Amino acid sequence: MFCPQCGRENEELFKGLCRSCFLTQSHLITLPPELEVELCAHCTSTHFGGKWQELNLSEDDIIAKTVYEECIPDMYAEDVTLTLEIINQKGSVQELMVMAKGKVLGQSLERERRISVNIKRTVCPECSKFISGYYEAVIQLRADQRPLKPDEIQKADDIISRRLEKLVRKNRMAYLTQKAELKEGVDYYLGSYKAARKISSGLKDQMGGIIKESPRIIGRDKSRGKDLFRIWISLRLPIFEKEDFLAYGDHLGQIVDLKGNKIILRDLDTMEITSQSWKEYSNLERVAKREDIHTTTITSKTPTSIQVLHPEKYQPHDLDIRPELSFVNIGDQVKVVEIRKKLYILPSNEKKMEITNK
Ligand SMILES: [Zn+2]
Numbered sequence: 001m002f003c004p005q006c007g008r009e010n011e012e013l014f015k016g017l018c019r020s021c022f023l024t025q026s027h028l029i030t031l032p033p034e035l036e037v038e039l040c041a042h043c044t045s046t047h048f049g050g051k052w053q054e055l056n057l058s059e060d061d062i063i064a065k066t067v068y069e070e071c072i073p074d075m076y077a078e079d080v081t082l083t084l085e086i087i088n089q090k091g092s093v094q095e096l097m098v099m100a101k102g103k104v105l106g107q108s109l110e111r112e113r114r115i116s117v118n119i120k121r122t123v124c125p126e127c128s129k130f131i132s133g134y135y136e137a138v139i140q141l142r143a144d145q146r147p148l149k150p151d152e153i154q155k156a157d158d159i160i161s162r163r164l165e166k167l168v169r170k171n172r173m174a175y176l177t178q179k180a181e182l183k184e185g186v187d188y189y190l191g192s193y194k195a196a197r198k199i200s201s202g203l204k205d206q207m208g209g210i211i212k213e214s215p216r217i218i219g220r221d222k223s224r225g226k227d228l229f230r231i232w233i234s235l236r237l238p239i240f241e242k243e244d245f246l247a248y249g250d251h252l253g254q255i256v257d258l259k260g261n262k263i264i265l266r267d268l269d270t271m272e273i274t275s276q277s278w279k280e281y282s283n284l285e286r287v288a289k290r291e292d293i294h295t296t297t298i299t300s301k302t303p304t305s306i307q308v309l310h311p312e313k314y315q316p317h318d319l320d321i322r323p324e325l326s327f328v329n330i331g332d333q334v335k336v337v338e339i340r341k342k343l344y345i346l347p348s349n350e351k352k353m354e355i356t357n358k
């Protein structure tokens, strides 16, 4: 075989050329003269490999990664490495010298290629949703038959911002786009429904209450043939608060704690800790508030009775002694509450003890 380029005979041909001519003509790599890198101007996302992603790389490294990705080594080329050098930067366009080293047919080769990279700053889809105020869910914080208290709103604000801070690390849509204070409560507009769900159950865990979800169709995604929903999650806080008194069935109890799944009570008769499910909410009646707790004085004590001053009428009240009240002494200050015309002593050690009126 002879080489058509140099005319040498008896040569092994590579793509129709002798080894020497083939090496001289080899570009080592193929690289487009113009490349584009698309970055989000608002966050650190990069449009790479056909999708927006968080590469956690510097801008220079993203450019280098793009160059490597677009670089195709020639046939017979091996061990190709690239070195990049910025030779000019004009506005958003960077000119680079790409130095390629490698081996072709066992021979070391070096080639240089000058390319330009356009750094395009746009807005990624997630940021564009955020900027436009897009939201998937609304948490409606309300209270039953009463306005929300400022400290309840403060507590909810704190819980929401702390949760969002954690959630946004894995879910870019975990943002609060709007908070609306209304007469009936507060509405929190959240970018992600999943995040809203986690946040609302976090609020319920710490504040109690009843959650209801109502989805509404807001349109249709024609490309996917699916309805688009927006979810309203209402969290209704109870009418009562910690330390208030509830009647349940024929029992009375003081609220020790409000948990996400139940209301913890201390029964005023048995002094035992019990709990009620939020499902029973409509069967619970608040019979006294924590503001109804008064302090009074033990005025006398016999083996069978105890006398206190009624906290509001200032008249002596005789009450049956119970074993739990043996520690009480004349002159002691005690906390009492009057429920349905009965006085109950609430000792300072947080045990609730009952005295029956005589
Ligand atoms: Zn030749």
Ligand SMILES: [Zn+2]
Pocket: 040, 041, 042, 043, 044, 045, 123, 124, 125, 126, 127, 128
């Ligand atoms: Zn972005």
